[in-house]
Amino acid sequence: xxxxxxxxxxxxxxxxxxxxxxxxxxxxxxxxxxxxxxxxxxxxxxxxxxxxxxxxxxxxxxxxxxxxxxxxxxxxx
Numbered sequence: 001x002x003x004x005x006x007x008x009x010x011x012x013x014x015x016x017x018x019x020x021x022x023x024x025x026x027x028x029x030x031x032x033x034x035x036x037x038x039x040x041x042x043x044x045x046x047x048x049x050x051x052x053x054x055x056x057x058x059x060x061x062x063x064x065x066x067x068x069x070x071x072x073x074x075x076x077x
Contacts, residue, residue, distance in 0.1 A: 009077075025065070025077035032075035036067040 009027040016022055027035070042062040049055040069075040 026075075027077065028074040031072055032067055032069045033072065035075070035077070036069060039064050039067050 009025050012024050012026055014022045014024055042064050046061045046064070049060045065077045067075055067077050
């Protein structure tokens with residue numbers, strides 16, 4: 001399935017050796033290491049949210065994805 005985006009990432013299903021199906025997002029055409037850094041920033045923001053009483057009470061968080069760069073211009077999420 002191709003997602004609506006400038007770079008048109010592809011969503012693929014992979015069957016693991018444990019018989020579970022894993023959904024991945026495959027993206028190319030731009031440096032995915034930047035996406036990896038943004039996800040690290042989101043993790044930092046989530047830690048700040050957890051340590052602040054008001055945001056922790058409201059259980060605020062940003063959804064994150066693991067980014068695995070395969071080449072400078074290609075990777076999976």
